[in-house]
Amino acid sequence: MDLTLNAVKGVAQGDVSHVAGAAALLGVLFHLCICQVEFEFIMFHFMAGSTLAFFGMTYVFGFAKTLILAGSFNAGVLTSIAVYRLIFHRCRKFPGPLGAKLTRFYAANLSAKNVQYYKELAKMHSQYGDFVRTGPREISVLRKSAVPLLYGPNSECLKSTWYGQTGNDPKKCSIHMTRDFNDHRLRRRAWDKGFSIKALGTYEPRIKAKADLFKSQLLNNAGKSMDMSAWSMFFSFDVMGEVGFGKDFNNLVSGVEHSAIKGVHSHMAMLGIMSTVPWLLNVLSSIPGAAAGYSEFFSFCAGQIREKHETWDGEKYPQDIVSWLLKAVKEKDVSASPSPAALEDDSRVVIIAGSETTATTLAGALFYLAKYPEKQKKLQQLVDQAIPGGYSQWSYEKVKSVSYIDDVISETLRLRPALLTGGARETPAKGIQVDETYIPGNTNVVIPIHLIQRDARWWHKAEEFIPERFGERRAEMETDKAPYLPFSLGAYGCPGKNLAQLSLRISLSMIAQNFDISFAPGETGEAFDNEVLDTFTVTLPPLQLQFTPRNGN
C-alpha cells in the first residue's frame, strides 16, 4: 500500500523514473491476483476498468506520464504472465513449442499461415509426441484411452473455454455454446425430440424430394464438369432449409448460394483463425459493425423465428427442427431455449451445424467414389440388387438394407471428419489420468479427430479408403478397437447424426443408382484432398466431377 501511495505521490510530483518500477510491480501483483480466474469471464470488466483507469489517470497526471505508467504496468503484467506460464503453470511439464506455452496467439499465427491448423497440429505431434501443449492451458492428446475420458458417457469434462467465444451467458447462447452441464442437459431434450424416429419419418420424403431435384440438375449437366463442393452444399442447405425451418432455400434450383449463407461462408477462414484465441472473438464481435458480414444471416434466422411465432399452431405436429425448439418455448418446458436470443442462436446452429457437415461429407464420399472406381461399381451393384426395378422403385427401406452405403459414409467420415481439430473439453478440478500421464484440472484438452482416426497404431492401412473395414472386414481390420468419433460422443455428441445419415443415404443411393461418377478433365482430386481449410467445420476447395447417366435410369 505504501508503495502505491509513494508511486502516486511520485507521479504527481513529476518523479516518473521513481514510479515506473512500482507500476511494473503492481502489474505483477495484479497478474498474481487474477491468474487463477478464467479470464474469459472477467474480460469485459477488465477492459472497462483499464479504460476508466487510463482516462482517470490522464486527467490527474497528464497523458505522457499515464502512458509511461500504463506501459510499465503492462510490462509487469506480461512478464509475470510469461514467467508464470513457463515455470509455474500446472501444464508446464507438457512439451510443446515455446510460443504455444506463452500464448494462444501462437496457434492463431499457425492457423493464419494457410488456415490448416490440423496440419500444424500433426507436425507438433510428430515432434513432441502424444501429449502436446498447444496453448498456455491447452493440451492436444493422441491417445485412444483419452476418448472415453473426454467424450464418453461418464466423462466429467465440460465444454472448454473455446465455447465462451460468443459470450458466457447460457441464457443467451445456443446449445452448442452452453458450457453449464445442467443447462445443456435440459436443453438437449428439446433438440432430441426434433430428431426422434417419428420426426425423422416426416423429414424423409422431403429429403427425397430434394434428392430428386439434385438428380435433375445432374441430368441437366450430364457429362459436364460440376463443382461438387458447391453442389453438395446446395443440396445440404436445401435439406436444412426444409427440415430445419420448413423453408425452401432454393439453392438446387438456382444453382446459387442463398444470399444469407454467402456472408457466413465468406467469413469462415477469418473465423477459423480467430477462434484459436476464443476471448478475442468475443471482444471483436462486441465492436459495433464488426459482425456486419453476418447480419443478413442473423436477420434471416430472426425473421424465420418471428414468422413461426406468428403462424404457430400448437395442435399441429412440428414439421421441422426449429418448430420443435419453439414448441418447448410455447409450452414453457424446462428444455426450452432460455431467451429469444438463445432461440435465435439455436436456429443459426441448425443451419451451420446441420448443413456444412453433411455437405462436406457428401462431397468427400463422391470424391472417394470417383477416385476408387471399383468401390463405386460395388456400391452401384449393391444398390441395383436392392432396387432392381430402377429409380422409380426407390424406397428408403430398400436403401437402408444396403449396408455398404453406410460403410462408404463411415469410411469417408474417418478420413475426412467434418471437425478436424475442434471439440475441446475442460478437465474437472481433480484432473484426469490418461495412461501414464496426469492432465491437471481446468485444462482444455482436445483429441484431434482427423489425426486419431488416421493413426496407424489403431487403424490398419490407415491412409487407405477401405469402406469394408466397417463391413465384412470389420473383425479382420479390428475396427471396433480403433478410436472413432466423427460425431463426437457423450452428452455433447451430435444430436443430428441420424438426420445426417438419412440425408447421406438418400443422396448417395440416388447418385449411385443413376450416374457413373468420374473426375472432370483436368481434375486430379489432389487439391481437394490436401487443401481443406480448418474453420471449426471444414471448408472445402472446389471438386470438379462429371456425372454420366447410367443405362436404364
Ligand code: HEM
Ligand atoms: C455428417 C454430418 C455431421 C457431422 C460429422 C457432425 C458432427 C458433429 C460433431 C463432431 C459435434 C460435436 C461438436 C463439438 O464438440 O463442439 C456436433 C455437434 C452438433 N451437431 Fe452435428 N454433425 C453432423 C450433422 C448434423 C446435423 C444434420 C445437425 C442438425 C441440425 C447437427 C446438429 C448438431 C448440433 C446442434 C450440435 C451441438 C450439440 C451440443 O452441443 O449438444 N449436426 N456435430
